[in-house]
Amino acid sequence: MSKATIIPFGPQHPVLPEPLHLDLVVQDETVVDCIPQIGFVHRGLEKLVETRDYNQFIYIAERICGICAMGHSLGYAETVESLMGVEVPKRAEYLRVIWHELSRVHSHLLWLGLAADAFGFESMFMHCWRLRERVLDLFEKTTGGRVILSVVKVGGVVRDIDATQMAEIVSVLDGLKDEYTQIMNTLLTDTSVKNRTVGVGYLSAEDATALSMVGPFARASNLAYDVRSFGRGAYGDLSEFAPITDTAGDCFARVKVRCLEVLQSIEIIKELAAKMPAGDIAVDVKGAPADGAQASNVLEQPRGECYYYARGNGSKNLERMRMRTPTSQNLAGMTVALKGCDLADVNMIILTIDPCISCTER
Amino acid sequence: MTTFEQTFEETPLAQVHELAASRLADGWRYVQILAVNTENGIDLVYSYMKDGLLANFNVAGVQKGDTVPSITDLYLEAFVCENEIHDLFDVDISNIAIDFGGMFYQLAEKAPMTVVSPEQLAAREKAKKIAAAKAAKEAAAKAEAAPALATGPTEEEIQAKIAGLDPEKAAKVRAAMEAKAKKAAAATPAAPAEPAKTGLTEEEIQAKVACLDPEKAAKVRAALEAKAKKAAEGKGE
Numbered sequence: 001m002s003k004a005t006i007i008p009f010g011p012q013h014p015v016l017p018e019p020l021h022l023d024l025v026v027q028d029e030t031v032v033d034c035i036p037q038i039g040f041v042h043r044g045l046e047k048l049v050e051t052r053d054y055n056q057f058i059y060i061a062e063r064i065c066g067i068c069a070m071g072h073s074l075g076y077a078e079t080v081e082s083l084m085g086v087e088v089p090k091r092a093e094y095l096r097v098i099w100h101e102l103s104r105v106h107s108h109l110l111w112l113g114l115a116a117d118a119f120g121f122e123s124m125f126m127h128c129w130r131l132r133e134r135v136l137d138l139f140e141k142t143t144g145g146r147v148i149l150s151v152v153k154v155g156g157v158v159r160d161i162d163a164t165q166m167a168e169i170v171s172v173l174d175g176l177k178d179e180y181t182q183i184m185n186t187l188l189t190d191t192s193v194k195n196r197t198v199g200v201g202y203l204s205a206e207d208a209t210a211l212s213m214v215g216p217f218a219r220a221s222n223l224a225y226d227v228r229s230f231g232r233g234a235y236g237d238l239s240e241f242a243p244i245t246d247t248a249g250d251c252f253a254r255v256k257v258r259c260l261e262v263l264q265s266i267e268i269i270k271e272l273a274a275k276m277p278a279g280d281i282a283v284d285v286k287g288a289p290a291d292g293a294q295a296s297n298v299l300e301q302p303r304g305e306c307y308y309y310a311r312g313n314g315s316k317n318l319e320r321m322r323m324r325t326p327t328s329q330n331l332a333g334m335t336v337a338l339k340g341c342d343l344a345d346v347n348m349i350i351l352t353i354d355p356c357i358s359c360t361e362r
Numbered sequence: 363m364t365t366f367e368q369t370f371e372e373t374p375l376a377q378v379h380e381l382a383a384s385r386l387a388d389g390w391r392y393v394q395i396l397a398v399n400t401e402n403g404i405d406l407v408y409s410y411m412k413d414g415l416l417a418n419f420n421v422a423g424v425q426k427g428d429t430v431p432s433i434t435d436l437y438l439e440a441f442v443c444e445n446e447i448h449d450l451f452d453v454d455i456s457n458i459a460i461d462f463g464g465m466f467y468q469l470a471e472k473a474p475m476t477v478v479s480p481e482q483l484a485a486r487e488k489a490k491k492i493a494a495a496k497a498a499k500e501a502a503a504k505a506e507a508a509p510a511l512a513t514g515p516t517e518e519e520i521q522a523k524i525a526g527l528d529p530e531k532a533a534k535v536r537a538a539m540e541a542k543a544k545k546a547a548a549a550t551p552a553a554p555a556e557p558a559k560t561g562l563t564e565e566e567i568q569a570k571v572a573c574l575d576p577e578k579a580a581k582v583r584a585a586l587e588a589k590a591k592k593a594a595e596g597k598g599e
Contacts, residue, residue, distance in 0.1 A: 039466050039467040040468060046475075047475060050481050050482040050485075051479060051481045211439050227366075230364055294370055298411075298416060307393055307394045309418075313486060314492055317485050319398065322396040328443070329439055331442055
């Protein structure tokens with residue numbers, strides 16, 4: 001075997017939309033070790049909680065990431081509500097979950113398009129993003145925004161979805177589901193896709209468990225952990241919910257899990273639309289979190305479990321707000337999945353992990 | 363269906379590694395580590411999860427010079443949080459499995475999360491004042507409720523006690539008492555014949571308000587009107 005060489009990968013690389021750097025230790029064409037590095041776009045958003053009150057900070061929370069915007073505003077609001085003992089109306093919980101699941105659909109379609117583009121499957125990229133546009137159109141109709149929705153507030157939501165709009169959401173999702181299923185089946189049965197992904201970037205269930213991994217990356221290694229299964233909020237009213245898992249633990253399994261999660265999200269939205277309760281969409285929240293009060297929370301973002309923490313200081317500004325994102329949790333798992341792979345497979349493995357550096361750096 | 367619960371517990375710094383080892387042995391997932399900059403040092407919060415229970419362990423007041431043991435030998439995935447806490451809060455963490463040596467984040471300022479902003483300082487002072495006022499209120503209520511037991515000795519009793527002392531000491535005590543009385547008299551403000559602060563005239567106030575931005579000006583006017591209304595009601599009573 002030849003001498004080990006370190007090959008830098010990123011932070012600018014054709015397959016990486018965001019700045020992640022990897023030092024790949026390579027012998028011949030095999031990656032024997034990998035050291036990830038982030039830190040190129042750290043923005044210090046958590047510090048801003050000191051200069052914005054707890055209502056204003058929600059607009060910063062959702063700007064942490066353009067893809068997970070809805071999830072961050074929801075996770076933050078839930079944490080502050082827990083801190084202040086606020087109970088959100090049932091209708092608001094349903095509306096939040098509907099928008100959040102729509103976000104998951106748009107996130108997974110965006111990822112699928114990027115992955116297809118990396119395979120060299122450019123027509124698939126265009127189809128995925130065409131379908132994603134329909135979800136963005138639904139956002140625009142129901143919230144006024146396409147990426148940053150600004151519909152969640154501490155105590156509920158700021159907008160309602162009326163029966164006509166709800167019927168339109170269901171109708172659009174029905175149409176989207178048919179087209180998406182065709183695309184998904186094409187992708188999952190394509191020989192060239194299988195050649196690039198089956199058996200590549202393997203991560204065992206034991207490693208996924210030992211590394212406390214989260215999201216589709218973990219579920220593709222048969223780790224059935226999904227925060228939604230705790231049944232909080234409107235998720236508790238679903239007739240059934242089971243995390244989508246796969247036993248293969250390779251890149252193909254990760255593609256498959258995400259593909260199936262799009263269909264699962266569509267079903268969740270349709271079920272909640274049919275069960276939507278009447279009532280208020282928000283409660284008034286007055287006062288400030290008590291000095292020293294603490295609350296933590298977890299939320300299933302498109303990339304996995306995201307942890308939120310808030311501490312009060314008796315004023316309207318929080319003492320501390322913290323988010324630990326799914327990518328941050330999965331970086332260790334990524335290094336394990338990369339060990340032993342061919343250098344040419346590195347980009348495919350990273351894409352199927354779907355890291356979100358924007359969230360991770362905050 | 364597994365339900366979600368969260369707990370917060372205190373734990374000493376010396377037990378951080380031991381705690382992680384016991385959690386790992388019991389099959390808990392590592393969730394995260396975070397730091398909070400407080401007046402008494404840096405608080406670290408370690409979170410682990412099992413069967414829907416999110417257990418948070420607070421290590422209060424880590425000081426400069428304290429070394430925090432890394433838990434990356436048990437939970438490798440903690441290297442991200444540990445490097446982050448080192449870079450952003452300047453907490454010394456030993457033996458991190460993947461240690462970036464302070465270069466994890468490309469920062470313009472060292473330990474930016476330890477800089478106390480004016481807003482944070484104001485919030486802390488406000489919290490302190492509220493706590494002090496609450497304590498004073500409670501003490502006053504307690505004193506009022508209790509019978510007047512501790513009224514202190516009368517002037518005659520004090521003079522009788524002083525008379526019992528040796529002359530040199532008695533002279534010293536008398537001088538100290540006189541100085542105290544003089545100081546107390548000086549500290550008590552004389553009731554002003556007129557309000558000490560005459561304030562601005564109506565024209566001056568309006569001129570100042572006109573210089574403010576419209577939104578703020580509207581708020582100031584509303585506050586002035588409310589104040590005037592309150593004053594008029596007070597007079598009426």
